[in-house]
Amino acid sequence: xxxxxxxxxxxxxxxxxxxxxxxxxxxxxxxxxxxxxxxxxxxxxxxxxxxxxxxxxxxxxxxxxxxxxxxxxxxxxxxxxxxxxxxxxxxxxxxxxxxxxxxxxxxxxxxxxxxxxxxxxxxxxxxxxxxxxxxxxxxxxxxxxxxxxxxxxxxxxxxxxxxxxxxxxxxxxxxxxxxxxxxxxxxxxxxxxxxxxxxxxxxxxxxxxxxxxxxxxxxxxxxxxxxxxxxxxxxxxxxxxxxxxxxxxxxxxxxxxxxxxxxxxxxxxxxxxxxxxxxxxxxxxxxxxxxxxxxxxxxxxxxxxxxxxxxxxxxxxxxxxxxxxxxxxxxxxxxxxxxxxxxxxxxxxxxxxxxxxxxxxxxxxxxxxxxxxxxxxxxxxxxxxxxxxxxxxxxxxxxxxxxxxxxxxxxxxxxxxxxxxxxxxxxxxxxxxxxxxxxxxxxxxxxxxxxxxxxxxxxxxxxxxxxxxxxxxxxxxxxxxxxxxxxxxxxxxxxxxxxxxxxxxxxxxxxxxxxxxxxxxxxxxxxxxxxxxxxxxxx
Amino acid sequence: xxxxxxxxxxxxxxxxxxxxxxxxxxxxxxxxxxxxxxxxxxxxxxxxxxxxxxxxxxxxxxxxxxxxxxxxxxxxxxxxxxxxxxxxxxxxxxxxxxxxxxxxxxxxxxxxxxxxxxxxxxxxxxxxxxxxxxxxxxxxxxxxxxxxxxxxxxxxxxxxxxxxxxxxxxxxxxxxxxxxxxx
Numbered sequence: 001x002x003x004x005x006x007x008x009x010x011x012x013x014x015x016x017x018x019x020x021x022x023x024x025x026x027x028x029x030x031x032x033x034x035x036x037x038x039x040x041x042x043x044x045x046x047x048x049x050x051x052x053x054x055x056x057x058x059x060x061x062x063x064x065x066x067x068x069x070x071x072x073x074x075x076x077x078x079x080x081x082x083x084x085x086x087x088x089x090x091x092x093x094x095x096x097x098x099x100x101x102x103x104x105x106x107x108x109x110x111x112x113x114x115x116x117x118x119x120x121x122x123x124x125x126x127x128x129x130x131x132x133x134x135x136x137x138x139x140x141x142x143x144x145x146x147x148x149x150x151x152x153x154x155x156x157x158x159x160x161x162x163x164x165x166x167x168x169x170x171x172x173x174x175x176x177x178x179x180x181x182x183x184x185x186x187x188x189x190x191x192x193x194x195x196x197x198x199x200x201x202x203x204x205x206x207x208x209x210x211x212x213x214x215x216x217x218x219x220x221x222x223x224x225x226x227x228x229x230x231x232x233x234x235x236x237x238x239x240x241x242x243x244x245x246x247x248x249x250x251x252x253x254x255x256x257x258x259x260x261x262x263x264x265x266x267x268x269x270x271x272x273x274x275x276x277x278x279x280x281x282x283x284x285x286x287x288x289x290x291x292x293x294x295x296x297x298x299x300x301x302x303x304x305x306x307x308x309x310x311x312x313x314x315x316x317x318x319x320x321x322x323x324x325x326x327x328x329x330x331x332x333x334x335x336x337x338x339x340x341x342x343x344x345x346x347x348x349x350x351x352x353x354x355x356x357x358x359x360x361x362x363x364x365x366x367x368x369x370x371x372x373x374x375x376x377x378x379x380x381x382x383x384x385x386x387x388x389x390x391x392x393x394x395x396x397x398x399x400x401x402x403x404x405x406x407x408x409x410x411x412x413x414x415x416x417x418x419x420x421x422x423x424x425x426x427x428x429x430x431x432x433x434x435x436x437x438x439x440x441x442x443x444x445x446x447x448x449x450x451x452x453x454x455x456x457x458x459x460x461x462x463x464x465x466x467x468x469x470x471x472x473x474x475x476x477x478x479x480x481x482x483x484x485x486x487x488x489x490x491x492x493x494x495x496x497x498x499x500x501x502x503x504x505x506x507x508x509x510x511x512x513x514x515x516x517x518x519x520x521x522x523x524x525x526x527x528x529x530x531x532x533x534x535x536x537x538x539x
Numbered sequence: 540x541x542x543x544x545x546x547x548x549x550x551x552x553x554x555x556x557x558x559x560x561x562x563x564x565x566x567x568x569x570x571x572x573x574x575x576x577x578x579x580x581x582x583x584x585x586x587x588x589x590x591x592x593x594x595x596x597x598x599x600x601x602x603x604x605x606x607x608x609x610x611x612x613x614x615x616x617x618x619x620x621x622x623x624x625x626x627x628x629x630x631x632x633x634x635x636x637x638x639x640x641x642x643x644x645x646x647x648x649x650x651x652x653x654x655x656x657x658x659x660x661x662x663x664x665x666x667x668x669x670x671x672x673x674x675x676x677x678x679x680x681x682x683x684x685x686x687x688x689x690x691x692x693x694x695x696x697x698x699x700x701x702x703x704x705x706x707x708x709x710x711x712x713x714x715x716x717x718x719x720x721x722x
Contacts, residue, residue, distance in 0.1 A: 147637075149636075149637045151636035151637050151639065151640075152636055152672055152673060153636075153672075154672065157672045157673070166636075169637065169640050169641075189638065189641045190589055190622075190641055190645050192620035192621070193620070194588045194590075194598055194601050194602050194605075194618060195590070195598065196590050196593070196595055196598065197590050197591075197638055197641065217637055218592075218635065218637045218638050218641070219590070219592045219593070219635055219637070219638065220635060220637055220673050221592060221633065221635055221668045221671055221673050221674055222668070222671035222672050222673035222674065225671060225672060225673075226667070226668065226670075226671055234667075237667050238667045238668075241594045241596070241661075241666065241667055241668075241691075242594065243594055243595055244593070244594040244595040244596025244597070244598070244599055244692065245595055245596075245599060247594075247596065288599075288602075301540070301543070301544075304606075304607055307603075307605070307606030307607060307608070308553045308606060308607050308608060310603075310606070311603060311606055311608045314603070324600070324694060325596055325599065325692070327596070327691065360543060364540055364543055367540065368540065533595065534595070535593065535594045535595050538637075
């Protein structure tokens with residue numbers, strides 16, 4: 001079970017026999033030894049971990065080792081050891097109680113070799129698998145629950161479903177920090193701003209943060225369970241509500257995955273309209289973030305202007321597509337509605353109004369050293385960390401990770417499109433802001449080009465009947481990074497299993513690194529420069 | 540920066556209104572709210588927003604109330620960082636089991652008199668998350684709700700409209716209270 005050398009990892013993966021129907025990339029069944037070999041190789045930098053998720057009898061991981069295509073590695077879980085002498089870490093102090101109730105359920109829980117043991121980015125993912133399915137990661141480094149706060153009334157809701165009395169949600173063992181003069185600052189889950197809930201535990205020495213530990217899962221809504229067995233239309237509506245700010249990107253990824261599984265492509269007009277919506281979403285979110293980052297450095301002027309720009313984009317999106325956030329507009333097969341007759345004109349007018357004024361605001365940022373004093377060298381993330389975590393979006397591109405799903409895993413309408421992916425190496429708040437500034441400009445250009453020459457034709461391709469279980473996977477570039485959708489469709493067209501992975505999974509842990517040795521007062525600035533999703537992460 | 544400030548000084552306000560035939564609704568709402576709000580609590584109503592399980596869509600639109608276009612503060616409504624300073628809890632949902640205790644504690648921390656507004660289809664019902672093991676229910680299953688503002692997500696203008704309705708209701712309660720006391 002040695003790691004496979006980086007140079008031959010892709011070739012080694014390609015040596016497996018693909019299983020079932022899985023498109024556009026392949027899926028391989030491996031044994032426990034091979035699974036661990038993959039984990040070790042990832043740990044040594046042979047490839048990127050894209051996702052790690054479970055189902056009733058298996059665990060899957062999506063891996064990318066360029067130049068090869070991404071692939072999915074699957075392992076059937078082994079039966080869990082039930083003896084009291086089991087070396088497995090206990091689920092929590094009362095694990096084992098209520099085990100009787102499981103016997104009628106039929107679905108058991110298994111175990112699999114830990115990936116996080118060799119490749120730390122997998123740690124939270126496998127904690128989530130254990131919380132949802134009860135599959136135990138063997139020899140895992142962290143045995144604490146992640147999404148399960150002891151409030152569901154049952155363990156392993158997608159696995160054995162063992163009933164269990166609710167416990168105090170505050171009962172969570174944060175990592176201990178030792179040293180002189182340290183104090184703790186607990187923040188959340190209800191935050192001071194109008195933002196999503198999560199808990200941040202700061203250990204500070206005076207003003208300086210010695211350690212930040214996050215606790216998430218507060219907005220866990222059981223999405224994986226809701227999607228299991230859902231009809232396609234219902235599933236699409238749920239997917240559009242994974243994370244409101246990325247509703248277009250997730251609907252886009254989900255639809256591409258469905259289309260891949262069914263072996264179809266959206267018609268050209270639908271593909272371009274999808275691109276328009278995805279870039280409008282990116283522009284609106286980036287504008288909001290640029291303003292909010294400056295506001296967290298107490299520079300309200302940029303925030304005020306960016307707020308107006310964002311409002312203009314949302315109003316134009318509403319006019320063009322009938323919804324300010326463009327929810328439920330991208331559906332499997334194409335788009336749910338055409339662009340309104342005067343929609344293109346409205347969008348172009350909004351962009352024409354914003355573009356020159358945005359340049360003025362950027363010039364103001366460049367000419368204000370007191371603002372840059374707050375953003376430059378604040379919240380640095382090292383290049384090797386973003387590489388190891390395969391962090392996408394502005395978090396990755398501000399620290400030298402040159403990846404953009406639109407270019408590197410190109411999908412329509414980005415296929416064959418040439419555009420510049422901004423890349424910075426400073427890894428600080430300033431660099432993450434500048435990635436956004438560059439992307440706003442590049443997205444405005446794309447939207448203008450597309451709207452100038454919209455292909456005509458149908459808006460949706462009919463979905464064929466699947467002749468059996470079919471699997472699809474897709475990755476789109478959301479405003480905060482790559483959004484992954486994997487699914488298996490049943491022959492009747494319903495969703496047998498679907499998993500969505502937000503870019504935040506690989507960005508949240510880096511926020512803990514970014515704030516280290518910064519002052520507590522700079523946390524809002526760092527946090528906003530990441531702008532990770534809570535809902536998209538907690539699912 | 541000076542040039543920009545100077546330009547802004549002479550530019551038309553970005554804020555919707557003063558009255559404009561097309562946008563009369565917002566302006567009308569604003570005027571009504573100012574008068575009623577003043578009668579009730581001087582001229583201000585302070586709001587604490589609580590995300591109890593939302594997808595963040597509602598938060599984006601609630602956020603928009605603060606921008607220069609909707610400028611909620613001109614109506615005497617403002618957002619506070621703590622429930623201890625709030626008259627109104629604006630709660631988005633569905634309330635997840637993992638947020639239930641936090642929501643109950645936030646409600647307990649808000650001083651009386653207080654009002655609760657459930658925002659969004661998920662806060663008012665459970666939306667697409669109905670029936671999940673992880674969802675405790677709509678906001679009114681967990682704390683008493685005075686007003687529901689539906690929408691997925693509700694537009695900022697709908698939120699403003701809803702807050703007017705709240706002031707109406709709060710004023711009615713207040714008057715009922717006064718007349719009861721005088722009897």
